[in-house]
Amino acid sequence: MPAFFLDRHRSPNDNVRTLNIESKPVQSNPPRSMLFVSGEKVERFAKAMAAGADLVCIDLEDAVHPQRKLEARNNVLGWLKLQPRTDTGPRVALRLNGLRTAEGLRDVVALVDSGVQLDWLLLPKVEDKADIQCIAGWAGAQIGAIAALIETPLGIENARSIGRAGGKLGALMLGGADLSAELGAQFDWEGLFSARGRLVNAARAAGVQAWDVPHVDIGNLSGLSEETRKVLALGFDCKTAIHPQQIQIIHAAFAPTPADLDWAKLLVQAVPDGEFSGAFLYQGRMVDAPLVRKARRIVELSRLQ
Incomplete structure (x- = not known):
């Protein structure tokens, strides 16, 4: 769309x-939902792709044990190479490790060497627009659009500048777990309300999308529905998810x-x-x-x- x-x-x-x-261009077909799946769990990739999400993100960062980063990276890029590029089904994203880490740099090199094409690339712990410009310079030809995860107090302070990084930046996403921990705030609606508002404002000022953090209480589907409606009222474009059963609830909340x-x-x-x-x-x-x-x-x- x-x-x-x-x-x-x-x-x-x-x-x-x-x-x-x-x-x-980078904002075409904004996703309502994005489903995360661990890069360690190749056997779950097909299920994630069939869950009905608009976008599926394979995670090489938080969802992978530090001692299994290399194995996960190789398995994920190998799997992505075999996936046909079609106009049907969900789009595919990849979350790298942060650029300021050794694993993040290894991810970038491996991605470039693989030649894999991605609809979206999620870059964690972005605190400066230079992060976006670096990844765009290294792997821009392989990436449809970039989503910057804003998950530190400095990232929130610099969100407007990050949003104006240009190039293939297509979205700012709230990283609520890390941010709430650094703020000493509760990881809930009240604790993240200010950060959500600032992120949406920065995204709108820059003309890019705003994506919200997943609702981590998987069993509380009514809570997910309520939170999704609230973030939509704030102006978010996408609610992310960590379990397939959350997708239908998110899409129902989007229905006018x-x-x-x-x-x-x-x-x-x-x-x-x-x-x-x-x-x-x-x-x-x-x-x-x-x-x-x-x-x-x-x-x-x-x-x-």
């Missing part, structure tokens, strides 16, 4: 701004209500000539670019249910 962002052009003749909506869908369809149809070129009156109210973007997103989400 296309995603949209605001491109502000100043007229050379006056000080009036015209707002246009354009597509941005009939009233919201009716409103969105009518508004999209009312856009003059189908292309937004400036604010206009609709049913007595002024409609601007963010409102059109919201309506289009609701319509696209309804098609995925």
